[in-house]
Amino acid sequence: MVNLSVALCGIPLENPIIPASGTFGFGYEFAELYDINCLGTFSMKGTTAQPRFGNPAPRIAECPQGMLNAVGLQNPGVEKVISEELPKLKACFRKPVMANVSGFSEEEYVQVCQALDAQEQVGWLEINISCPNVHGGGMSFGTSPEAAARVTRAVRAVTRKPLLIKLSPNVTDIVSIARVCQEAGADGLSLINTLLGMRIDPRTRRPVLANETGGLSGPAILPVAVRMVYQVYKAVSIPIVGMGGVSCARDVIELMLAGATAVQVGAQNLVDPLACPRIIEELPAEMEKYGIKDLNEIIGGAHKWEKM
Amino acid sequence: MVKQVFLKIEQNQPLTDTVCQMVLSGDVSGITAPGQFVNLKLDGLYLRRPISVCDLAEGRLTLVYKVVGQGTEQMRTLPVGTILDVLVGLGNGYDTSKSGPRPLLIGGGVGIPPLYYLCRRLLAEDREPTVILGFNTAAEQFLAAEFAALGVPVIVTTVDGSAGKKGFVTDGMAGVDYSYFYTCGPMPMFRAIDKVAATGGQFSFEERMGCGFGACMGCTCKTKYGNKRICRDGPVLEREEIVW
Numbered sequence: 001m002v003n004l005s006v007a008l009c010g011i012p013l014e015n016p017i018i019p020a021s022g023t024f025g026f027g028y029e030f031a032e033l034y035d036i037n038c039l040g041t042f043s044m045k046g047t048t049a050q051p052r053f054g055n056p057a058p059r060i061a062e063c064p065q066g067m068l069n070a071v072g073l074q075n076p077g078v079e080k081v082i083s084e085e086l087p088k089l090k091a092c093f094r095k096p097v098m099a100n101v102s103g104f105s106e107e108e109y110v111q112v113c114q115a116l117d118a119q120e121q122v123g124w125l126e127i128n129i130s131c132p133n134v135h136g137g138g139m140s141f142g143t144s145p146e147a148a149a150r151v152t153r154a155v156r157a158v159t160r161k162p163l164l165i166k167l168s169p170n171v172t173d174i175v176s177i178a179r180v181c182q183e184a185g186a187d188g189l190s191l192i193n194t195l196l197g198m199r200i201d202p203r204t205r206r207p208v209l210a211n212e213t214g215g216l217s218g219p220a221i222l223p224v225a226v227r228m229v230y231q232v233y234k235a236v237s238i239p240i241v242g243m244g245g246v247s248c249a250r251d252v253i254e255l256m257l258a259g260a261t262a263v264q265v266g267a268q269n270l271v272d273p274l275a276c277p278r279i280i281e282e283l284p285a286e287m288e289k290y291g292i293k294d295l296n297e298i299i300g301g302a303h304k305w306e307k308m
Numbered sequence: 309m310v311k312q313v314f315l316k317i318e319q320n321q322p323l324t325d326t327v328c329q330m331v332l333s334g335d336v337s338g339i340t341a342p343g344q345f346v347n348l349k350l351d352g353l354y355l356r357r358p359i360s361v362c363d364l365a366e367g368r369l370t371l372v373y374k375v376v377g378q379g380t381e382q383m384r385t386l387p388v389g390t391i392l393d394v395l396v397g398l399g400n401g402y403d404t405s406k407s408g409p410r411p412l413l414i415g416g417g418v419g420i421p422p423l424y425y426l427c428r429r430l431l432a433e434d435r436e437p438t439v440i441l442g443f444n445t446a447a448e449q450f451l452a453a454e455f456a457a458l459g460v461p462v463i464v465t466t467v468d469g470s471a472g473k474k475g476f477v478t479d480g481m482a483g484v485d486y487s488y489f490y491t492c493g494p495m496p497m498f499r500a501i502d503k504v505a506a507t508g509g510q511f512s513f514e515e516r517m518g519c520g521f522g523a524c525m526g527c528t529c530k531t532k533y534g535n536k537r538i539c540r541d542g543p544v545l546e547r548e549e550i551v552w
């Protein structure tokens with residue numbers, strides 16, 4: 001018997017597998033396909049104060065080993081998430097869920113966090129300061145250490161729930177941003193969000209996405225995620241939720257060795273809707289293959305070699 | 309109901325220079341309505357490719373697809389016997405209960421395939437469908453003989469006049485007496501139909517998709533009744549709710 005359970009900011013997870021925000025909706029599409037209670041938890045679609053339609057179509061593009069998306073934070077707004085989505089979710093998910101929060105101003109982040117802080121079903125708040133697909137919000141907070149610290153401090157003041165700050169990979173130095181978030185009161189860090197990318201259709205000679213640029217995710221970005229989790233782990237003492245390109249149990253082990261306490265699976269859910277239960281099922285055999293008895297023993301395991 | 313299944317290619321042959329027909333066998337019980345689609349996993353491509361249900365029988369699914377890019381090119385070369393990973397039962401499909409006695413089915417180019425299974429279902433419900441099929445040229449024609457074999461009136465229109473009536477599907481609509489319409493095809497055709505149609509109807513839309521089952525918000529459009537995901541709340545929308 002191997003142990004898959006970990007704890008994330010004091011909340012136990014039956015296993016470290018967490019579907020990533022924006023790739024799992026509010027859970028029901030997947031609840032029709034499998035019992036989503038098998039998951040560690042999942043991160044809900046990014047929520048803003050007001051309802052948002054998002055960007056014009058096309059919003060999706062094919063890429064080598066991945067995809068671009070420019071959904072642009074389409075969501076029903078925090079009021080409806082609380083009055084409609086959370087009650088519906090209660091019927092199919094009995095674990096604490098992760099709420100993912102976005103905003104266009106510090107006040108908006110605070111307002112949404114305050115509202116979600118009052119919800120019993122919400123276990124963690126994951127603050128997205130890294131959405132590349134909206135203008136004047138999202139990523140602009142995640143690319144400057146000062147702005148990242150300000151948002152973190154502001155939301156920290158209105159919630160006692162574990163607070164994860166979701167970092168952007170579209171920066172020169174992710175480590176410095178991770179550090180200031182820890183200093184400003186974050187309980188953990190989620191990384192990475194999508195990498196800014198673009199495709200052009202030679203037939204039309206135009207960008208494929210109406211938004212022109214979009215966020216790259218999928219297996220193509222796994223090495224970037226491993227590198228960033230590895231670097232950030234060295235610089236902070238708070239737990240890291242690692243993500244980016246995870247598609248199998250082996251990738252989970254790799255991100256945990258780099259320093260992740262739990263692992264999110266994003267785009268893979270879209271192309272392979274049973275990806276998460278499959279990964280959970282594959283994990284014990286994969287662990288045995290590498291002589292791992294308890295996942296907790298490998299968190300940050302790759303750092304042991306540094307000083308030798 | 310959405311299901312992930314593994315289907316075997318029984319047939320895969322060209323109908324025209326660029327359009328092919330693929331017959332698959334296996335568990336297709338997840339498909340419940342005409343106008344629904346399936347999402348195919350192909351080697352070396354990350355996103356699945358959506359293709360409409362063209363015909364359905366016990367354990368058998370027929371797709372008709374046009375080769376336009378990498379994915380459909382790969383589909384053309386797949387040999388009989390290949391096993392494909394397919395998500396079935398996607399989308400709402402056409403609602404046959406609204407058809408009235410004499411529904412009109414209007415298909416343009418690669419929008420024609422889903423109308424075939426719809427036509428069979430309407431016949432099974434004792435309706436008297438008329439079919440209009442629009443192509444650019446005679447050489448691009450497909451499925452016209454199959455529709456005719458169902459015993460329904462088939463009006464073919466071609467832009468260059470090389471087969472059937474010269475002009476667009478809307479030229480074919482003139483003089484037809486119908487109680488309701490169902491259509492699938494390109495946007496300019498939809499706009500033209502909306503201008504001349506005398507009754508209510510249903511349009512089947514296409515959009516680039518991430519998942520095809522409602523999770524990613526990649527395919528959302530605006531309607532008079534709020535945002536809808538083409539893949540889940542569509543692909544079929546009613547005429548009165550569409551924002552053109």
Ligand SMILES: Cc1cc2nc3c(=O)[nH]c(=O)nc-3n(C[C@H](O)[C@H](O)[C@H](O)COP(=O)(O)OP(=O)(O)OC[C@H]3O[C@@H](n4cnc5c(N)ncnc54)[C@H](O)[C@@H]3O)c2cc1C
Binds near residue numbers: 355359372380
């Ligand atoms: C609900 C639905 C039903 C469809 N039914 C049929 C059908 O029955 N027969 C048929 O021939 N085609 C159908 N299509 C269009 C078909 O999905 C595309 O032609 C196909 O995905 C092109 O893939 P490709 O790799 O060959 O082309 P590429 O151009 O290489 O594809 C690149 C990307 O663009 C997407 N894409 C390209 N064209 C379209 C399009 N028109 N609509 C949506 N996504 C597109 C692809 O899925 C892929 O992600 C349908 C599309 C939708 C949304």
Ligand SMILES: Cc1cc2nc3c(=O)[nH]c(=O)nc-3n(C[C@H](O)[C@H](O)[C@H](O)COP(=O)(O)O)c2cc1C
Binds near residue numbers: 022045071219
């Ligand atoms: C369609 C789509 C929508 C997304 N929406 C959000 C979002 O609302 N909030 C957020 O924090 N991240 C969002 N993301 C980013 C993912 O949560 C994840 O960080 C990223 O995709 C990298 O992981 P992956 O390679 O496993 O997909 C989205 C990703 C995709 C593909």
Ligand code: FES
Binds near residue numbers: 519538
């Ligand atoms: S394609 Fe993902 S919601 Fe429609």
